[in-house]
Amino acid sequence: MRLVVFGASGATGRHVVSLAAKDGWSVRAVVRSEAQRSTLTGADEPILGDPTEPADVARVMGGADAVAVCLGISRRTRSPFAPLVSPADLTSRSVATIVQAMQREGVRRIVYVSAFGAGDSWPRIPWWGRAFLRLSQVRHSMLDHTRSERLLAGSGLEWTALRPMLLDDAPSALPAQEMRPGDSLLSKVSRESLARRVVAVLGEPLTHGRAVALVAGKAHMSATTTSHA
Numbered sequence: 001m002r003l004v005v006f007g008a009s010g011a012t013g014r015h016v017v018s019l020a021a022k023d024g025w026s027v028r029a030v031v032r033s034e035a036q037r038s039t040l041t042g043a044d045e046p047i048l049g050d051p052t053e054p055a056d057v058a059r060v061m062g063g064a065d066a067v068a069v070c071l072g073i074s075r076r077t078r079s080p081f082a083p084l085v086s087p088a089d090l091t092s093r094s095v096a097t098i099v100q101a102m103q104r105e106g107v108r109r110i111v112y113v114s115a116f117g118a119g120d121s122w123p124r125i126p127w128w129g130r131a132f133l134r135l136s137q138v139r140h141s142m143l144d145h146t147r148s149e150r151l152l153a154g155s156g157l158e159w160t161a162l163r164p165m166l167l168d169d170a171p172s173a174l175p176a177q178e179m180r181p182g183d184s185l186l187s188k189v190s191r192e193s194l195a196r197r198v199v200a201v202l203g204e205p206l207t208h209g210r211a212v213a214l215v216a217g218k219a220h221m222s223a224t225t226t227s228h229a
Contacts, residue, residue: 001024001025001026001065001066002025002026002027002028002063002064002065002066003020003025003026003027003028003064003065003066003067003068003202004028004030004060004061004064004066004067004068005017005020005027005028005029005030005043005067005068005070006030006051006067006068006069006070006071006094006098007030007051007069007070007071007072007113008027008029008030008031008036008040008043008046008070009029009031009032009033009036009037009039009040010070010071010072011167011169011191012070012113012167012191012194012195012198013029013068013070013071013195014040014041015191015192015194015195015196016068016070016195016198016199017029017040017041017042017043018041018042019042019192019195019196019199020042020068020199020202021042021043021044022042023199025199025202026044026045027042027043027044027045028043028044028045028047028060028064029042029043029045029046029047030047030048030049030051030056030060031046031047031048031049032048032049032050032051033048034048047059047060051069051071051094051097051098052090052093052094052097053097054097054100054101057097057098057100057101058101058104058105061098061101061102061104061105061107062105064102064105064107065107065109066107066109066110066111066202067098067102067107067109067110067111068110068111068112068113068198068199068202069091069094069095069098069110069111069112069113069148070113070195070198071090071091071094071113072090072091072113072141073086073087073088073090073091073140073141073144074086074090075137080132080136080137080138081136081137082137083137084137084140088140088143088144089144089147090144091141091144091145091147091148092144092147092148092151094148095112095147095148095151095152096151098110099151099152099155099157102155102157103155103156103157108157108158109157109158109202110152110155110157110158110159110160111159111160111162111198111201111202112148112149112152112159112160112161112162113161113162113164113194113198114145114148114149114161114162114163114211115141115142115145115163115164116163116164116165116179116185116213116214117129117133117142117145117163118142118145118146118148118149118161118163118211119145119146119149119150119161119211120211121163121211121213122142122146124185125185126185129185145161148161149161149211153209158205158208158209159208159209160201160204160207160208160209160210160211160212161210161211161212162176162194162197162198162201162211162212162214163211163212163213163214164176164189164194164214165179165185165186165187165188165189165213165214165215165216166186166187166188166189167188167189167190167191167194168188168189168190168191169190169191170188170190170192171190171192172190172192172193172196172216172217174193174196174216174217174218175193175196175197175200175217176189176190176193176194176196176197176214176215176216176217177197177214177215177216177217177218178212178213178214178215179213179214179215183215184215187215187216188216189214189215189216190216193216193217194214196217197214
């Protein structure tokens with residue numbers, strides 16, 4: 001089974017590549033520079049390409065069974081107030097291009113890393129959180145994730161959008177879990193945990209057509225296993 005990962009060199013994408021490879025996927029990892037390609041581990045095919053360019057995306061889509069999109073708008077630093085260093089519509093332009101290529105090639109499954117606050121989860125953020133996001137550069141990400149989710153919803157594909165809460169770099173052997181009533185909106189989700197959930201839901205039909213809010217995994221949870229036979 002072949003998985004195409006866009007944003008494979010990012011903080012989450014790198015985990016998706018390595019974990020998917022361990023789970024039995026043949027991974028085609030798309031990166032935007034030679035330096036990024038040279039540092040990837042776990043990818044069977046590290047490929048240079050721009051996710052907004054139709055020719056580049058078409059070139060990597062042939063023969064794929066599923067797609068994971070781990071792209072995000074970049075800022076100069078991780079400060080929420082740092083200026084953007086990528087276009088404010090990077091993710092939605094990429095998703096539009098990826099969806100078109102999938103439709104042409106007959107690839108059905110796509111998992112998209114979004115964020116809590118996108119789409120209909122925006123009203124669930126407390127007023128003070130919404131005020132902070134509106135004042136920060138993070139607002140661009142929320143708007144673009146919302147646009148991307150709308151594109152997926154109208155695509156006719158078997159899509160899942162994962163909406164993690166606050167992200168951090170702490171290692172974790174657990175997948176992030178779906179938010180339940182009473183879970184904290186300040187829960188920090190490890191990027192490694194998020195990547196485990198991305199790989200797990202690739203084979204979960206119950207998540208098709210859903211945007212799933214995620215919180216940190218609990219110790220009593222067992223990781224979902226997926227067969228790629």
